[in-house]
Amino acid sequence: MLGSLIEVSRDWLGFYKNCADEYGDVVRVLLAHVPVYLVVHPRDIETVLVTNAAKFTKSEDYRALARVLGRGLLTSEGDFWKRQRGLIQPAFHRQSILSYAAVMTRAAGRMLDSWKEKSERNIHEDMMRVTLEIVGRCLYSAEVTDAAERVGHAMEVVTGRFIINASLAMLFRFDIPVRFALREWRAIRELNGIIGGIIRERRSSDQRREDLLDMLLRARDADGNPMSDTQLRDEVMTLFLAGHETTAIALSWACYLIARNPDIEAKLAEELQTVLGGRFPTPEDLPRLRYTEMVLKETMRLYPAVWGIGRRALEDCELGGYRVPAGSNVFILQWRTQRDARFFPDPDRFDPERWRDDPVRSGKIPRFAYFPFGGGPRVCVGASFAMMEATLLLAMIQQKFHLEIVPGHPIEIFASVTLRPKYGIRVIPHCRAAVKDTDRHLH
Numbered sequence: 147m148l149g150s151l152i153e154v155s156r157d158w159l160g161f162y163k164n165c166a167d168e169y170g171d172v173v174r175v176l177l178a179h180v181p182v183y184l185v186v187h188p189r190d191i192e193t194v195l196v197t198n199a200a201k202f203t204k205s206e207d208y209r210a211l212a213r214v215l216g217r218g219l220l221t222s223e224g225d226f227w228k229r230q231r232g233l234i235q236p237a238f239h240r241q242s243i244l245s246y247a248a249v250m251t252r253a254a255g256r257m258l259d260s261w262k263e264k265s266e267r268n269i270h271e272d273m274m275r276v277t278l279e280i281v282g283r284c285l286y287s288a289e290v291t292d293a294a295e296r297v298g299h300a301m302e303v304v305t306g307r308f309i310i311n312a313s314l315a316m317l318f319r320f321d322i323p324v325r326f327a328l329r330e331w332r333a334i335r336e337l338n339g340i341i342g343g344i345i346r347e348r349r350s351s352d353q354r355r356e357d358l359l360d361m362l363l364r365a366r367d368a369d370g371n372p373m374s375d376t377q378l379r380d381e382v383m384t385l386f387l388a389g390h391e392t393t394a395i396a397l398s399w400a401c402y403l404i405a406r407n408p409d410i411e412a413k414l415a416e417e418l419q420t421v422l423g424g425r426f427p428t429p430e431d432l433p434r435l436r437y438t439e440m441v442l443k444e445t446m447r448l449y450p451a452v453w454g455i456g457r458r459a460l461e462d463c464e465l466g467g468y469r470v471p472a473g474s475n476v477f478i479l480q481w482r483t484q485r486d487a488r489f490f491p492d493p494d495r496f497d498p499e500r501w502r503d504d505p506v507r508s509g510k511i512p513r514f515a516y517f518p519f520g521g522g523p524r525v526c527v528g529a530s531f532a533m534m535e536a537t538l539l540l541a542m543i544q545q546k547f548h549l550e551i552v553p554g555h556p557i558e559i560f561a562s563v564t565l566r567p568k569y570g571i572r573v574i575p576h577c578r579a580a581v582k583d584t585d586r587h588l589h
């Protein structure tokens with residue numbers, strides 16, 4: 147009666163990986179009465195995300211995200227989503243993004259200044275805090291450093307319950323009201339309070355800012371109506387959540403993998419010395435920080451911050467030679483496909499050199515063998531923002547510190563909305579060389 151529900155709930159990642167290893171590119175899994183199709187091959191992933199994107203909506207488990215995010219960009223559909231995407235996308239155009247670089251490096255500089263030589267810390271917590279600050283400052287010109295602790299805690303409560311809520315959303319068509327989960331309800335109320343404060347403060351200020359919040363406040367629909375407070379809250383919350391934890395996780399895993407691979411660390415340090423020579427990076431340096439980018443790409447292959455994407459078929463379709471009936475949920479896992487030996491030889495090995503001659507760009511492997519940011523119309527709106535932020539921050543961290551993983555600290559994966567290090571990543575920083583003070587003043 148329960149199908150594979152118990153096995154899945156014990157270990158989502160392991161279960162789906164084993165299914166694909168054992169049964170191939172399309173696997174039908176029963177979660178109690180609900181069939182889910184696991185789709186592994188890049189060809190079929192492209193069909194779902196790009197070629198036939200109009201024939202799919204987001205899968206039922208996204209309703210668990212909607213409990214927190216409402217009808218923000220990540221969780222909305224149809225014409226409403228299209229309009230919101232059109233409004234939000236300009237904030238992520240190249241020119242806008244370049245102007246965020248100085249905000250990013252300044253925030254990272256402040257963080258690194260606070261690190262003490264040989265004093266143990268949890269790098270995952272550091273990354274969560276700094277990326278939250280960056281999203282707040284870049285998109286809403288808001289100072290959230292003081293609120294970071296509260297936001298972080300509230301986010302942890304809501305994302306910690308994601309797996310339970312996602313499973314319930316898959317199994318039942320109706321939503322269990324959030325007030326029945328007291329801690330979650332309180333956490334959402336806390337987040338609403340913080341975000342409400344940012345929106346209220348801006349509404350009451352006559353100072354015009356050229357940021358995303360201003361664009362959202364000035365937006366009008368076809369009838370000339372502005373966005374409601376609820377809609378604004380949903381978009382601000384979505385970008386806070388989607389825009390900080392993901393990048394924080396990519397950076398945390400990158401630091402972990404670098405610390406575990408001294409040869410790669412040495413190569414990276416050499417690049418940083420040649421390109422930056424101790425100063426802060428700028429957007430002009432990005433094309434020359436090739437190896438830094440390769441390290442990040444390889445990190446996101448092995449530890450994709452977003453480890454899976456779900457869709458629901460709106461009509462009968464065919465995937466990998468199998469009929470998938472209308473209404474079925476389809477799961478696509480970056481976690482599994484990006485570790486497929488058919489596309490990445492010795493797939494579990496951390497090897498940034500794979501990206502020197504990018505095998506996706508040169509057509510050696512299919513486009514959707516690697517898709518940390520998804521693809522098609524619903525591709526991550528913040529992908530370039532995230533790559534720039536991650537590259538700048540990784541360069542700054544690694545230029546200044548060698549990070550030693552605290553011996554004996556357990557490193558385990560926890561698959562929530564994102565692929566978190568379950569117990570964080572505890573490190574001991576060792577100073578390499580001081581960043582020039584003059585550069586700090588330039589920013």
Ligand code: HEM
Nearest residue numbers: 219220388389392393396451452519520524526527528532
């Ligand atoms: C390493 C960092 C990141 C990763 C791995 C990542 C990954 C993804 C993925 C896989 C999707 C597609 C989900 C789907 O198709 O259902 C997505 C969507 C989205 N991401 Fe990101 N993301 C990252 C950073 C960011 C940042 C920095 C922002 C914003 C500041 C952001 C905002 C969003 C939004 C709003 C969507 C929904 C887009 C839509 O449906 O139109 N993400 N992200």
